[in-house]
Amino acid sequence: MAKQTRKLNRSWRFFWQLITVLAVCGLVLLIWLDAQVRHRFEGHRWSLPAKVYARPLELYSGKQLAEGQLVFELRQLGYRAVKKVRRPGQYRLQNNQLQIYTRGFHFADASEVGSQLQVVLQAGRVLSMRGEQGQVLHLIRLEPQLIGGIYPSHNEDRELVQLADLPSGFIATLLAVEDRAYYEHLGISPTGIARAMVANVKAGRVVQGGSTLTQQLVKNFYLDAEQTLWRKLLEAPMALLLNSHYSKDEILEVYLNEVFLGQQGKRAIHGFGLASWYYFGQPLNELALHQTALLVGMVKGPSYYNPIRFPERAKQRRNLVLSVLADLNMISNKQMQMLQQQPLQLTRVAQFSRYPAYLDLVRQQLQKAYKANDLSDQGLRVFTTIDPWAQHQADLAMRDSFINLTKRYGKQEKLQAALVLSQRDNGEVLAVVGDRDGGYAGHNWALDSSRQVGSLLKPVIHLTALASGRFHLLSPLDDSPLTIPQADGSVWQPANYDGQSHGVVPMYEALVKSYNIANVRLGMSLGVDKVLEQLSALGAKQDWQAYPSRLLGALELSPLKVNQVYQTLASNGFYSPLSIVRDVTQANGQLLSHYPYQVRQAADPQAAYILQQELALVGRQGTGRGAYRYVADKQLVAGKTGTTNDQRDSWFSGFSGRHVATVWMGNEDASPTPLTGASGALQVWSRLMAQLPYQEDADNQPPGVDFFRTNPAVGVIIDADCAGLVLPFAKLRPAAQTNCGN
Amino acid sequence: MKQTKRHLWQLPQSVIPARKVSAIMLVSALLGACAAGPGDLPMVEDRSLSKYPQPVRSGPVEMVVTEQEAAVVNSPLPVPIQSPGKEPSSLDQNSLAKLSVDGHISDDAQTTLPMAKTPVATPAMALPPASQQVVEQLLLEADTAKAKGQPEIAIMKLQQAQRIAPQEPKVYARLAALYLLEGQALRAEQLARKGLTLVAKQPAYGDFFWRLIAASRRYQGDAQGEQEALARVKQLPR
Structure with a gap:
């Protein structure tokens, strides 16, 4: 008996000890939870991805x-x-x-x-x-x-909203659907839990949550998404603690910004502010009630009710929300019916990540000045130079050209393409297409791939020649066959594209018709190293080894770099680094950095201007004249085609009005294509230029350059009333001759 | 005003420790001149269908001239074929007098500035006086920002003006002067060089840009370069 009593006492003691230990553990847990709740809530700063804006x-x-x-x-x-x-x-x-x-x-x-x-x-x-x-x-x-945006590794994105920003009726709608007793309960709603428990017991698994908004926030904010019992156990006390520390409005505001409302690829859409932009392309405070109802309805299951993927299901859910509002007399039945008939009104264009190639460039520039964390966390605002209209036209030009090419040459599976468009006067990059599909964020052929430039180099030879003061546009060049001994004892015999040689030709014609032999001869007389020095100065700075085949473009550049070089040519020989970002500000609008307009004289302005006119002749008479199939006749097209050996690369780079653009096409594996510069890249280039506003030059003719009427066949300046080709000359000019040179 | 300018230019090298001060004063004087512009105010790209005959240079130089095309290029053409355009008179002392030294246009001067030069558009081409007014406004806003000690905002405004009127020398003149005031002499010089390629129709700016280049070089301690630039001023056609 005594033994039994002792046993009982021991059990009691054990029981009390257990209770005490549990109580202490519980207390510790509660204190820990409380610290967690307060720490996370007060110390919480959402990581706000940098926002990237167009011009x-x-x-x-x-x-x-x-x-x-x-x-x-x-x-x-x-x-x-x-x-x-x-x-x-x-x-x-x-x-x-x-x-x-x-x-x-x-x-x-x-x-x-x-x-x-x-x-x-x-x-x-x-x-x-x-x-x-x-x-x-x-x-x-x-x-x-x-x-x-520039997202952190967890790919969360949001657009912060405050209670004051909300459209009228928003909160009422949200609470009507998600938590009617929000302003009364203590963070948890026992009736809600009881209802959920019954449902769960009946189903034999967790099918329903009796969660209040506070609990939902706790779930999103502090706990992982798995529906486990342990999580469920923590959720309630944490909700109570949260409720005891903070006002209902504070909690609600955090909820509005935290709630998960969809997934776009890797990017998670958090908060109603961003969801409004994502689904409707509008700020939250501009939404109509039926749009608000859709967002609120989606809280229950953002993927299940995704209006983009399941529009019917989402519409049903929205209409259910609207009927709840009518049941609560928040709207009349008539209003409900009217609103239920509204279409979903989703934005027609996806708001984000349509410009992956351009964003690559933005990231590249920003990474030079900012830490990755600052870019993804601080809500910086990045003001770029992208012109959405020009980018749209560039994408269309690429798409249409590919449709056309497919019709003509059959499916070209391996064919890739890239495009860079910039503002001629200040080097701001307006559009980038990184591959044939435009919107696909894969390999960026505009930035990350360097290919042989072929005849694109010829203008650099001409610039060097004009700047030397020894040549003008009518200087005779010899296009007869040429043999150049190489350092290794072999010989190099450059040939023309048509296999012919053309005797003695005026310098401008050698460029307009892209004669290889005459240009190699010209380059050799200037010195290959001098031409390459000029190339470096124009913006393709590199330690180029000087050998003769360089003169025919045996050197590799990315489309971006090529555009940089032509940008300098197009702005009278003044180099301005291609720029992508104008300003960066903090989230509150305070200026962090301004990227100023930079300019450096990289070539003789007179020579560069004369070269521009020469390039315009390429457009009017030469290999670029196909551009006028798309571009209006009054528009100036000044540029150069480039076709590399066996037609592995098709290039066109040049300017028109206030725009400079470069297009490259070629196979991924650099195998031969059916395209020349004119039949490939030029098509894209001119389709684009035809769609951009055109503004002709006003005042960029440098002092000291004058235009004369000439007789190119004889190579002389003639009287102004003769018929002949008008050409610009600086100090060095051909002789004048009467009788129109005849 | 002109005397002041000369005096500043002739500052001996021994004053170099104070060269920023002198450069600032000098640039201010120049900027004042620039703000007023030549008595005949330089036009910002006039996009109304030009009342001038179409210059040969404005088109692509293709034109192997047939008789029909010759009409387009306004034959008979002088040799060399000259770019048309108004020749602004040289810097006007009266308009300079209306400017404060640091380049701000007084209210009095301002009212006489942009409006007077608005081209009269015929009904058939009732296009606006191009972008001239907005450029003037941006230049004023830049001045205001500069006066408030916000050179960065001033630069942003000027760049905005440059985007609208990229071939207007006045904009480059302001930018260059502002950079020199900020002590960025190299950048100022390069901007002035670019500006020099745009002065064919507004030769008065040739004078301004060469003087600014001289000032930039002085700021960099390049006495020889300064003298070379000043020599170019003297060579300019008057």
Whole structure:
């Protein structure tokens, strides 16, 4: 008996000890949980990926717009065409009159306030602009399009919103669907849990969560996504703790920004702010109730109710949310029916990552100045130079050219292509196409691949010749067969593309017709090293070994580098590094870095200008004349084709109006293609140039260059009233002759 | 004004420790001149269908001239075929007097600036006076930013103006002067060199750019280069 009592006492003691230990453990756990909750909540800074913006569209009187450009840009920005403009984000375009309610934006240098504006257009230009009070405006900057972000390794992205930013009815809708007792409960809702437990027991597994918003937040915020019992056990006390420490509004605001609402590839869409941009292309506060209802409905299962993949299912869910609102008398039945009939109104274009090749370039430039963490965490705002209209046209030009090439030459599986477009005057990169599919984020052929440039090098020979002061455009060059002994004892015999030699030709003709022999001779007389030095100065800096075949482009450059070289040629020999980023600001708008316009004289301006005119002859008469199948006749096309041995590479680089562009085509494995520079790259190039606003040169003829009428056959300047070719000359000129040189 | 300028140019090398100060004053004077421009204000790219005959140079040089085309190129052509355009008068003392030394246009001067040169458009080509007004506005905003001690904002405004009017020497003149004031003499010189290629129609800026190059070189302690640049000023056609 005594033994039994002792045993019982021991059991009791053990029991109490166990209870004490458990209580202590529980207490420790609670303290730990409390610390966790407070630490994470208070110390939490969301990692905000850097936002990358396109250049803003600037409107001013005289601004040229390509046909369709304005509407395209407004749609990209999520503006809606309406009959009466009442709210930010709306516009009406009728009879050349644009009414627009801008949203305003905080730029690096100033803030633009959103307001209602009137823009009058005429013949593809902005004629005048007026503000709300009818005052004349000189300059309007629309907000820039967000083109992507630089994400941290966990690929979370969000657009922070505050309670004050929300459209009316948003919170009411959210609470009606997700947590009606939110403002009453203590973080958990016993009735909700009971209901869920019954459902779970019935199903024999976890099928329903009785989670409050607070619990959902805890789940997202502190715990991993797995539905385990242990997680479930922690969730409730943590929700209680969270509720006890913070106000309902604080918790709600964090919830709004944390909730997971979809997945785009590797990128996770967090928060209603970003979801609004992602699904509707609009800021959250511009959403209509049926759009809000869709987002709220998606909380239950962002993948299951994904409106892009399962539009019908998402619509049903949205309509259910709307009927809940009607049941709660938040909207009338009539309103509900009207809203339920609305289409989903998803944005027609995916908002992000459409410009992978361009973003590669942005990252490349930013990595020089910023740490990877700063880029992915600090919410930096990066203002780039990309021109969404030009990029769109570049993508189309590439696509259409490939369709055409396929028709003509059959499927070219291995054929790849790249394009770089820049602003002629300041070197800002406006568009990059990194491969034949444009939107595919694979190997970037514009940046990461260097190929032989072929005849693209000839203009550099001519520039060197013109700058030497020993040659002018009518200087006679010998195109007769040539044999050059090599260092290894062999000989090199450059040949022309047509296999012929053309005797003595004027210098400009050697470029226009791309005669190899005459140009090699010219280059040899100048010195291969001098030509390569000039090439380096123009922007392709490299320690080039000087051997004769370099003169025919036996050297490899990426399309980006080639564009850099032609950029310098096109701006009178002034090198401006191709630039991608204009400014970087902090999340609050404070300027961090400004990338200034840089310029360095890299060649003689007179020689460069004369060369430009020579390149224009290539467009009018020479290997580039195919461009005029697409480009208007009044437009100047100045550039050079390049075709490498066995047609392995097809190039065209040149400028027109205010744009410089380079296109490359070639097989991935550098095997022969059916394309020459003219039949391949030039097609893409000219399709693009035909779609860009064209603005001719105004004042870039350097002093000391004059135009003369010439008789090229005789190689003399003739009287201005004779018929002949007008050519520019600097100090060195051919002799003048009367009788029109005859 | 001109005297002041000469005086500054002739500062002996011994003043070099204070050379930033002198460069600033000098650039300010130049900038003032630039802001006013020649009495005949330099035009910002006039895109209204030109009232001038189409220059040969504006087109592609292709034209193997047939008789029909000869009409387009406005024959009979002088030899050399000259670019048309207004010759601005040389720097106008009166307009300079309206400027404060640091290059800010006084209200008085400002009202006489851009508007007076707006080309009269005929109804058939009722296009706006191109981008001239917006460029003027941006230059003023740049001045304001500079006066507020925000050179970075001023540079952004000037770059914005450059994007709109990329071949307008006035914009390069302001940028170059601003960089020199900021002590970035090399950059200022390169901008002035670029500007020099754009002055065919506005020779008054040739004077400005060479003087600015001289000032930049002085700032860099390159006395010989400075003298060479000044010699170029003297060679300019008057």
